Amino acid sequence: MRRRVFLVTGIVLVALVLAVALVSLFWTPFPAADTTGGRLEGPGAHHLLGTDKLGRDLLTRLMIGARIAVAVGLGAVALGAVLGGLAGLLAGFANRWLDDTLAALLDILIAFPTLLLAMLVVAARGASLASAIVAIGLAMSAIVARLTRVLVKRVLAMDYVTAARTSGVSWPRIVTAHVLPNIWPTLAVNLALQFGLAVLAEASLSYLGLGPPPPNASWGRLLQEAQSTVLTAPTGAIAPGVLLVVLVVGVNLLADGLRDVADPTRRGHR
Amino acid sequence: MTRYLVRRAALLVGTLLLASVVLFLLLRLLPGDPANALLSVGATPDQVAAARHQIGTDRPLPAQFGHWLSQLATLHFGDSFVSSLPVGPEIVSRLSVTVPLTLAAFVLAVVVAVPVGFLAAHRAHTWYGALAGLVSQLGIAVPAFWLGLLLVWVFALNLRVLPAGGFPPDGWSSFPDAFRALVLPVVTVAVVMAASLIRYVRSATLDVLGSDHLRTARALGSSFPGAMWRHGVRNAAVPVVSVLGIELATTFLGAVVIESVFALPGLGSMLVRGIAQHDYPVIQGVLFVSTLAVLVVGFLADIAQRLIDPRLRGGIAR
Numbered sequence: 001m002r003r004r005v006f007l008v009t010g011i012v013l014v015a016l017v018l019a020v021a022l023v024s025l026f027w028t029p030f031p032a033a034d035t036t037g038g039r040l041e042g043p044g045a046h047h048l049l050g051t052d053k054l055g056r057d058l059l060t061r062l063m064i065g066a067r068i069a070v071a072v073g074l075g076a077v078a079l080g081a082v083l084g085g086l087a088g089l090l091a092g093f094a095n096r097w098l099d100d101t102l103a104a105l106l107d108i109l110i111a112f113p114t115l116l117l118a119m120l121v122v123a124a125r126g127a128s129l130a131s132a133i134v135a136i137g138l139a140m141s142a143i144v145a146r147l148t149r150v151l152v153k154r155v156l157a158m159d160y161v162t163a164a165r166t167s168g169v170s171w172p173r174i175v176t177a178h179v180l181p182n183i184w185p186t187l188a189v190n191l192a193l194q195f196g197l198a199v200l201a202e203a204s205l206s207y208l209g210l211g212p213p214p215p216n217a218s219w220g221r222l223l224q225e226a227q228s229t230v231l232t233a234p235t236g237a238i239a240p241g242v243l244l245v246v247l248v249v250g251v252n253l254l255a256d257g258l259r260d261v262a263d264p265t266r267r268g269h270r
Numbered sequence: 271m272t273r274y275l276v277r278r279a280a281l282l283v284g285t286l287l288l289a290s291v292v293l294f295l296l297l298r299l300l301p302g303d304p305a306n307a308l309l310s311v312g313a314t315p316d317q318v319a320a321a322r323h324q325i326g327t328d329r330p331l332p333a334q335f336g337h338w339l340s341q342l343a344t345l346h347f348g349d350s351f352v353s354s355l356p357v358g359p360e361i362v363s364r365l366s367v368t369v370p371l372t373l374a375a376f377v378l379a380v381v382v383a384v385p386v387g388f389l390a391a392h393r394a395h396t397w398y399g400a401l402a403g404l405v406s407q408l409g410i411a412v413p414a415f416w417l418g419l420l421l422v423w424v425f426a427l428n429l430r431v432l433p434a435g436g437f438p439p440d441g442w443s444s445f446p447d448a449f450r451a452l453v454l455p456v457v458t459v460a461v462v463m464a465a466s467l468i469r470y471v472r473s474a475t476l477d478v479l480g481s482d483h484l485r486t487a488r489a490l491g492s493s494f495p496g497a498m499w500r501h502g503v504r505n506a507a508v509p510v511v512s513v514l515g516i517e518l519a520t521t522f523l524g525a526v527v528i529e530s531v532f533a534l535p536g537l538g539s540m541l542v543r544g545i546a547q548h549d550y551p552v553i554q555g556v557l558f559v560s561t562l563a564v565l566v567v568g569f570l571a572d573i574a575q576r577l578i579d580p581r582l583r584g585g586i587a588r
Contacts, residue, residue, distance in 0.1 A: 104285075104288075107285070108285060108288055108289055108292060109292075115524070115526065115527070116526070116541075116557070116560075119526075119541075119542075119545055120296060120297075120545070123545040123546075123548075196411065200411075200413050203413050203415075203416075204413065204414075204415060204527050207413075207415050207527060207530075207531075208526075208527060208530060208542060220413070220415075223415065223416055223419060226419075227419055227422075227531075230419065230422070230423045230427065231423070231427050231428075234423065237419055237420075237423065238420075240416075241412075241413065241416035241419075241420070244411070244412075244413055244416065245408065245411045245412055248410075248411035249407060249408065249411040252407060252410065252411060253407070
């Protein structure tokens with residue numbers, strides 16, 4: 001029962017951020033580059049959450065930041081799932097030699113943490129939204145590939161796969177009928193967790209000044225800009241962090257809840 | 271065990287070699303000519319060629335790679351393209367910030383997370399268990415740099431008890447200042463690390479608490495602490511140790527961001543500078559040392575696991 005509460009909380013938190021991101025596509029309190037507000041105003045009637053040191057409306061920037069966080073999360077997960085999923089399938093089906101090679105390569109890639117790989121990619125492509133997505137998605141694909149490989153191997157070792165092969169079922173059919181249905185629940189839960197990690201990685205990149213450039217800046221950059229004015233305008237240094245935590249906690253709770261739904265044996269104890 | 275040690279050490283060296291190839295190639299795929307870092311805008315083609323020759327990027331890739339490897343073998347990392355100073359000594363001096371930061375945070379995180387995680391499992395169905403779960407959920411979602419920013423706000427700017435950032439120029443010679451400079455960064459890193467450690471300790475403890483052999487030991491009259499000590503701790507320690515290895519490595523590399531929050535002259539800020547300036551020897555040197563650290567930690571964690579769990583010693587060494 002408590003697990004159900006977590007799942008619902010997760011869904012609500014994620015839906016909240018998604019809604020803000022969607023609304024920002026059609027409406028924000030002020031235009032993104034509007035600098036007509038006073039500098040470092042506190043929260044008030046005109047600017048609900050106040051302004052930053054250039055006079056930009058904080059609520060507007062937060063809403064655009066939500067859009068960027070969601071875009072990076074979804075984009076990176078899509079890229080990581082497709083690339084990593086295919087590589088993992090390939091390794092899972094490959095002969096011993098190819099499989100060992102791929103596995104060793106993946107281990108090395110994983111030894112480089114996401115953030116470092118992402119920094120290299122950004123250094124190569126220049127800082128932009130697309131760079132952040134590509135960078136984080138690429139780093140993620142190694143992790144997804146390793147997981148997919150293990151899951152595929154586990155399914156392929158099952159007697160029902162051997163039985164299917166013996167009765168002449170083709171490999172593509174085995175993938176669609178046996179492998180994918182058996183591995184997707186675990187994979188989906190992991191991808192949800194990866195979404196949270198991608199959002200955090202993008203925030204770190206942006207904090208270091210390697211994310212999407214202003215005025216469409218992400219939460220990480222807002223935090224970096226607010227750091228020097230935290231004494232006079234604390235809202236700017238608190239609000240983006242709170243939203244980051246809301247989104248990531250939401251996604252993690254969602255993933256935990258999904259795991260319990262997908263795997264009945266985990267229900268009840270943990 | 272000796273055979274395993276030899277095999278595992280060989281794997282370590284092999285991976286390191288492979289990683290250095292990957293590192294080298296990855297860097298050469300970056301667009302942008304490092305020679306530009308040496309030149310002013312509007313340099314003539316002759317000057318560009320001279321600059322390339324000076325830093326050696328006009329030579330074929332295999333020659334450059336061979337040169338780098340031979341330098342590595344003698345523990346030299348070459349000279350910075352930008353400042354022409356040797357990279358090795360700078361790495362060493364910056365390690366004197368990054369290594370204490372990482373190790374202190376690691377120790378603090380373990381000291382906090384092990385008892386908290388154990389109690390969270392032992393009292394899983396009480397408010398304490400729920401609270402520990404909630405705190406670690408939150409801790410995992412909090413970006414380290416934001417936590418650092420908040421700590422600076424509270425302890426440095428409002429309470430004024432600790433410095434907001436920076437490191438004494440003469441380093442550890444002025445020990446009290448260096449120590450105070452590292453307090454907030456260490457706490458920041460440790461909190462984030464402890465949050466995820468708590469989850470692992472908790473789930474490892476839950477597995478052990480539910481095990482048949484522990485129940486049998488209790489049924490035969492062992493006290494709970496006695497049974498835990500003889501039959502529980504080792505079993506719970508095996509998965510935790512492997513996570514510890516990964517965490518330690520992640521922390522070492524995660525220092526990149528924390529060092530820029532607190533303006534610390536560590537390995538991380540050196541890397542950020544190297545990437546911005548296309549300074550290959552600096553990037554290569556820092557990433558090589560980081561990779562080496564990650565791999566050595568993994569090596570030690572694997573050996574520790576085998577010392578703890580005799581079942582792993584026989585069997586398939588992997």
